[in-house]
Amino acid sequence: MAVITVDPGTYLRQGDAPVARDPEPRNLKTKKERGDRVFHTIALTAGLFVLATMGAVGLFLTIEGTDALRATGVGFLTTSEWQPDRGQFGIAAIMLGTFLIAAVAVSTALPIAMGTALFITDVAPPRLRSWLVSLVDLMAAVPSVIYGLWGLFFFQAAVLGLSRWLTTWFGWIPIFAVDGADPNNPLANTTVYTASAFIAGIVVAMMVMPIQCSVMREVFSQVPIGEREGAFALGATRWGMIRIVSLPFGRGGIIGGTMLGLGRALGETIAVLLIISPKFDLNVRVLEAGGNSVASLIALRYSEASPFGLSALFAAGLVLFIVTLMVNFTASWFVRRSRSGASSEA
């Protein structure tokens, strides 16, 4: 087709054939107009600003923590005491405590999150579905201080019986052992079970569950309808379909969601601070009173710390920062690498 061009100063009269000229190759290089250049610069700045913020968090934690790290060296990772002003401090016990709380939280939250996610995508009647999604989102929006309050004043009393039962029957497993517990005495004081990593972990599970659940729900809802119906057509029951289609398809999402929850559990501050009574022992007895976590240690000690003590806290914060980043990057890698993550950028 000929390119029709009209010279300035000509009228197109009815009946007149427009002048056809030889087509010339059009220059396809796009040159953005000024408004678009400004727009792209602003957008890019916003994106870079977020990157810079995240980088700055790591950078300044490193700068402020250097003093303490230089003073202790490798001992920072192996010492379990926390007395910076006497030069005796390290994160061995605190980090272990952090991981114990996170482990309890994740292992409590994981079955609930998976059950809820599968229930929402595959079992629940459609009308109930949107309500359940709102419920899970609302759980994520409840402030952590309120969960802490609930755990401290309400849940702790309810869960002591479970703690005692666990240590009575499974006390031979080191994790469930409790120093000073007397299973044969039903009237024994229950204070050996209070303020434990176990209780803090379950409360943190309430905050972790919605995150895990929403990632898993997202993944399960992407299961190809053809495979789902194929399973039904071959005679699978609903659970059979879930087992052979949904779960394998969503494996990446399940692992990724679990790890995202782990990342959140590692950094939880206020709820842990409210419930746990700080202790610097290196042990894995989760049911026993006392425990610790990096975040709650920082919140507890920052106000009374000397400049050097503050530097030690920054160093602990830096370790927490690195660990959560690693956990989160691994999680998004799992989600992205899985089959279900191919289309979504989670």
Next chain:
Amino acid sequence: MTTFETLERREKTEAAAEAAVEAEIAAEAAAEAPGSGTRIPDVVATNAPPNSLRTLSGMSRDDVLTLLGAGASSLCITWLLFGVLTPLSGPLGFVVVAWAIFLVVYGLMVSMTESRPVMVDKVMAAVLATGAVVAFIALASVIIFTLIKGKDALTTWNLYTQDMSETGPADSITQGGIGHAIVGTLIIIGIAIAVTVPLGLTCAVFLTETNNKLTGFVRTVVDAMTALPSILAGLFIFATWILILGFERSGLAAAIAVSIMMLPIIIRSADVVLRLVPGNLREASAALGAPEWRTVWHVVLPTARPGLATAVILGIARGIGETAPVLLTSGFAASMNVDPRSNAMVSLPLATFEFVRSPQPALIARGFATAAVLMVLVLILFAIARILGGRQAGQVSKRQRRRLQGRSARDLRRIEGRDGEDFMYVEPPPVAPLSSSAPIPPPPPPPLAPEGVS
């Protein structure tokens, strides 16, 4: 008669002819070889009941009765066993044992009438439902517990109007209040909104409108940032704003720390919403000659408005409940402070935290009331977010539709009301006219196509 009807009729006659031929062949075959070949057995009348429609969804009476029966029997067994055989105690133990027994009984009852896969299916459905039920009970107990414990202090007016500057720790709940925490929360969150909403939405636009390596990296970092421990955000501002830059601890510092927590949440949910804007809207806008920024400003953002509002509100709901950053960067204050630039400014979650750490019952009661106020705020924000977010991108309410239609009609009138001069007319050069005759008037505007003519 239209062609279509003719065709149909022809097809019918052809089909009838074919059927006749087939019947002939079949009759021949039957006559030739009565013992061999394929024979369709005669329909034997049986006294089987006529087929009834199976219910494919919902629960039958059997299902409901089985569930109820299993529930009742598990309750009875648990009641009998509890405290006798199991060393569990407390209501939690009762529920756990009852649930385990329920699953076993339910499985047994179903397996009496159904096959094994069906039994497994039903039991697993019950197990999955348990997850949702546990989540529901947990959330409900958190909300109800907070409201009930805060009830006493919530009903006193001084809670909302006074601060704690003249109230001792042992004073009853009819004195002192959290007015300063409410004001502090509003100021801190206000500053945080002013920072995060423009920045977050711009960054979300950056993520959706550009597509290169950097975009992917920024998205990954934003994801990681959503899980940044809140204490580290506080620690970061504490290190930079207070230790290095030398400002004092203040509401402003707290607002910046809270912004760092809100920013990734707003970016993430806004990014998801913006990506749902249909691509053909963008293309239509580009086809009309709009530059990219106009497309974003006039098409993409308005289309996604409800979703964006939801993203912002969810961010606010998160920011309003952050305790640790405010604790580090501002600290607790007992008196009203409306100047974010100096002195400690307390927020609702921080006030809750400080109150319940004291052993005084009156202070703990105030702490619960503070938590209840915070809870109600979050619930209201969340409800607004749900109502706004219930609609998909591009869907509008009836009223909005009317408004849009009105605007569209006005546009049409404006375009129709124009003179033809604007159409098809190219400014002539100032030099000699085309011909000696009088200038030809511009042609009339092409008529807007009336309806019904193609």
